[in-house]
Amino acid sequence: MTIEEAVKNRHTVRKYTDKKLSDEIKEKLNLRITDNNKKYNLNMQLMTDNKEAFSTLIKLFLAKNVQNYIILAGKDENDTDEKLGYCGCDVMLYAQTLGLNSWWVGETFSKKTILKILSLPADEKITGIIALGYGANNGTQHKSKNAEEISYYEGNKPEWFKKGTEAVLLAPTALNKQAFTIKGIENKVSIICNNGNFSKTDLGIGKYHFEIGAGKDNFEWK
Numbered sequence: 001m002t003i004e005e006a007v008k009n010r011h012t013v014r015k016y017t018d019k020k021l022s023d024e025i026k027e028k029l030n031l032r033i034t035d036n037n038k039k040y041n042l043n044m045q046l047m048t049d050n051k052e053a054f055s056t057l058i059k060l061f062l063a064k065n066v067q068n069y070i071i072l073a074g075k076d077e078n079d080t081d082e083k084l085g086y087c088g089c090d091v092m093l094y095a096q097t098l099g100l101n102s103w104w105v106g107e108t109f110s111k112k113t114i115l116k117i118l119s120l121p122a123d124e125k126i127t128g129i130i131a132l133g134y135g136a137n138n139g140t141q142h143k144s145k146n147a148e149e150i151s152y153y154e155g156n157k158p159e160w161f162k163k164g165t166e167a168v169l170l171a172p173t174a175l176n177k178q179a180f181t182i183k184g185i186e187n188k189v190s191i192i193c194n195n196g197n198f199s200k201t202d203l204g205i206g207k208y209h210f211e212i213g214a215g216k217d218n219f220e221w222k
């Protein structure tokens with residue numbers, strides 16, 4: 001499966017089988033995480049075979065068998081949320097190409113527990129986790145806005161702009177808000193997101209999806 005296919009096939013999955021990740025899969029994920037961390041100066045980490053990220057309540061009603069997750073961590077700076085959105089998205093979609101399912105969690109996990117296990121440097125923060133594993137199912141397509149509600153192109157809309165916008169509409173967003181505004185003119189594109197505390201994370205995820213759909217060579221961010 002390619003990343004483009006992963007964009008189309010990925011849906012939130014909160015219940016998993018108890019199948020463990022093989023050493024080969026763990027190694028591949030760790031390589032992808034390390035690459036992103038180096039390139040963007042982040043501290044994302046893969047935690048495996050650990051069931052402590054969720055409270056008993058969440059485990060009872062929402063999640064099942066979550067035992068692997070990427071911790072979205074990095075220095076507490078202005079652009080960290082957006083970078084973790086962008087890079088977390090890269091690892092999440094890569095995991096999908098390896099046959100895994102995922103669940104981005106910004107709120108309903110136990111940050112306290114993670115901080116206890118991790119001993120993160122004082123100047124770093126966690127913006128969320130991404131649960132990974134073999135889903136009990138593959139999830140379902142979320143309800144979606146249409147392209148006209150989130151995008152505007154000045155002039156004749158090129159195919160790459162349409163494809164970029166379609167890919168953004170497939171992205172996970174906090175509370176499925178899809179609070180994006182994408183504007184295009186010639187080969188220049190701007191995107192903003194207005195989703196409260198998760199605006200910057202969603203923005204990073206949205207940018208990643210747009211680049212995959214549109215093709216990075218076809219446009220420039222404004």
Ligand SMILES: Cc1cc2nc3c(=O)[nH]c(=O)nc-3n(C[C@H](O)[C@H](O)[C@H](O)COP(=O)(O)O)c2cc1C
Nearest residue numbers: 011012104105106107108142172173174175176201
């Ligand atoms: C930044 C962010 C935070 C999220 N936080 C939570 C959360 O705390 N709990 C939860 O159950 N789902 C959470 N989600 C998952 C969204 O509800 C889900 O992505 C959205 O409904 C779209 O569905 P999809 O992922 O199947 O496309 C979050 C997603 C994102 C991108």
